[in-house]
Amino acid sequence: MLIDWFTVGAQALNFLILVWLMRRFLYQPILHAIDQREQRIAAELAAADAQKAEALQIRAEFEHKKNELDQQRAALLQQAVETAQAEAQRLSEAARQAADALRVQRLQTLRNEVHNLNLEISRGMQREIFAIARKTLADLADTALEERLAAVFTRRLAEMPAPDRQGFAEALKMTKEPALLRCAFDLPPEQRATLQNALNESFAADIAIRFETAPDLIGGIELSANGWKLAWNMADYLESLENQLGELIKQPSQPETPAAGEPETAAEPSPSGAAE
Amino acid sequence: MHLSSDQIIFWQLGFIKVNGTLVFTWALMLAMTVGVKLITRRLSYDLQRARWQNLLEILVTAIEQQIKEVGVAEPRKYLGFLGTLFLFIALANLCTVIPGYEPPTGSLSTTAALALCVFVAVPLFGIQEQGLGGYLKSYIEPTLIMLPFNIISEFSRTLALAIRLFGNMMSGTMIIGILLTITPFIFPIAMTLLGLLTGMVQAYIFSILAAVYLAAATQTNKP
Numbered sequence: 420m421l422i423d424w425f426t427v428g429a430q431a432l433n434f435l436i437l438v439w440l441m442r443r444f445l446y447q448p449i450l451h452a453i454d455q456r457e458q459r460i461a462a463e464l465a466a467a468d469a470q471k472a473e474a475l476q477i478r479a480e481f482e483h484k485k486n487e488l489d490q491q492r493a494a495l496l497q498q499a500v501e502t503a504q505a506e507a508q509r510l511s512e513a514a515r516q517a518a519d520a521l522r523v524q525r526l527q528t529l530r531n532e533v534h535n536l537n538l539e540i541s542r543g544m545q546r547e548i549f550a551i552a553r554k555t556l557a558d559l560a561d562t563a564l565e566e567r568l569a570a571v572f573t574r575r576l577a578e579m580p581a582p583d584r585q586g587f588a589e590a591l592k593m594t595k596e597p598a599l600l601r602c603a604f605d606l607p608p609e610q611r612a613t614l615q616n617a618l619n620e621s622f623a624a625d626i627a628i629r630f631e632t633a634p635d636l637i638g639g640i641e642l643s644a645n646g647w648k649l650a651w652n653m654a655d656y657l658e659s660l661e662n663q664l665g666e667l668i669k670q671p672s673q674p675e676t677p678a679a680g681e682p683e684t685a686a687e688p689s690p691s692g693a694a695e
Numbered sequence: 696m697h698l699s700s701d702q703i704i705f706w707q708l709g710f711i712k713v714n715g716t717l718v719f720t721w722a723l724m725l726a727m728t729v730g731v732k733l734i735t736r737r738l739s740y741d742l743q744r745a746r747w748q749n750l751l752e753i754l755v756t757a758i759e760q761q762i763k764e765v766g767v768a769e770p771r772k773y774l775g776f777l778g779t780l781f782l783f784i785a786l787a788n789l790c791t792v793i794p795g796y797e798p799p800t801g802s803l804s805t806t807a808a809l810a811l812c813v814f815v816a817v818p819l820f821g822i823q824e825q826g827l828g829g830y831l832k833s834y835i836e837p838t839l840i841m842l843p844f845n846i847i848s849e850f851s852r853t854l855a856l857a858i859r860l861f862g863n864m865m866s867g868t869m870i871i872g873i874l875l876t877i878t879p880f881i882f883p884i885a886m887t888l889l890g891l892l893t894g895m896v897q898a899y900i901f902s903i904l905a906a907v908y909l910a911a912a913t914q915t916n917k918p
Contacts, residue, residue: 421803421861423701426716430799430808433720437783440728442775448735449755450771452748455740 541657542634545603548653568602569610572640573617575651588622590645597627598644603636603652618642698865700797701804716802723787723799754782765903766910773909776816780809781902788864788894792887798894801864803857810857813905814849821912830912856904863897 553564579587591598600614611630618626633641639652697703703715734747744752758778762770787800799805821830834845867890874883 421699421701422807423712423714423804425710425712426701426714426802426804427808427811429717430720430802430805431812433717433724434779434783434809434812437724437727438775438779440724441731441779441782444728444735445731445751446755446774446778448738449748449751450774452738452740452744453752453756456742459740460742 565610569613576617576621587647590647594645597629600628601631601633601641605632699802701802715797716799720799762906765906777902777906781898784898784901798864801868803861806857806861810853814853817908817912824913860897860901863893867893
């Protein structure tokens, strides 16, 4: 008999015991260890995934910030360039204006200098002309310039048109202040007396006169009272002379023939006056 | 010379006897339990682990994978039964290289006991999984006509399980025994190597067939 039924039962029991033993000592501990390890690996992988996700998020944030910074930098740069350009334009404009102002100022200064020079020349000429006139008069007619001036003024007074004379007379009457007689130089007492007499005779009244020396009259004499004025001076002569000299300076190449007879012409006593 | 280790009687009291089959089985059980206990005494849960633990993990996961491939839905549930079946038969067969050792699987009593265990366990697991009605219904699938054939198949496959393993192991032992008397030196060694291969193949076949029966019985036809 190949089958022993007691052995069959015992072996079945042995097998069941072995199954229990193996479950107890082999499968459960080993499977538990494997599960633990797998859980641990899964946890580590999850942590790694989380870290990766976090890193990616941080990277995205960083890139976003970097882009923002780039844009800000570009904007600031653009702004700085625009500001610099505007500043450069402003400075250029200011410099141009300053240069213009300086140019105008220099022009003005030049004009002033020219004017002063002209004035100086006029005065010099005036002095020279008076000196010449005085000397000429003294040599030829044995008379003083002041005397001739007073004479000329007296003549002008006498030749004054009637309406003007009347107006002047009324003005002299109405004012209480003395009439002002200005002359380019100090008049000697004789001339003053002559002029006083001439005025008294001309206006048929005792005219109060206040004498005053005014060098700017250019060798002239002027009577003013209450808005009326009677004057004679050499300004016209001088102006004519200046013009002719100016023409000479402007045309240096022209022959100087026209200037030959000028002194006589200029020295001619053709007085001009104005009464207002 | 004896045909089976059952015939080696160490102690007998009437019906009860301690024969070679039982003794070698106990020895194997002891060796397996002690060995496993020694290895799993200090298990490591880290990535670093001992070689023996690694070996056991490979064995257990391989068996689990094999059961899963057969079609069992929850391999861990049946790992204890099917895995122990394989490990016991494989170790019993491998130990034939030890001189004086008689494999318990060369005894028809052992193989019949194992086949009976499968014969009982398969319906039990099937009922546990599908319920009694569901399991019994599988006998009349696909039609009622198949009921006798299914019942015959149930018995015949159990018988086949027992006889196949017994026949292979017994024949291997017998061949080596006979060859030892004829050509004592080289040829028995070659046959022993062949016997080892046959033993492993038989262990695999026995447990895989048991797994297939289990898979068929525990199939719940769920979508």
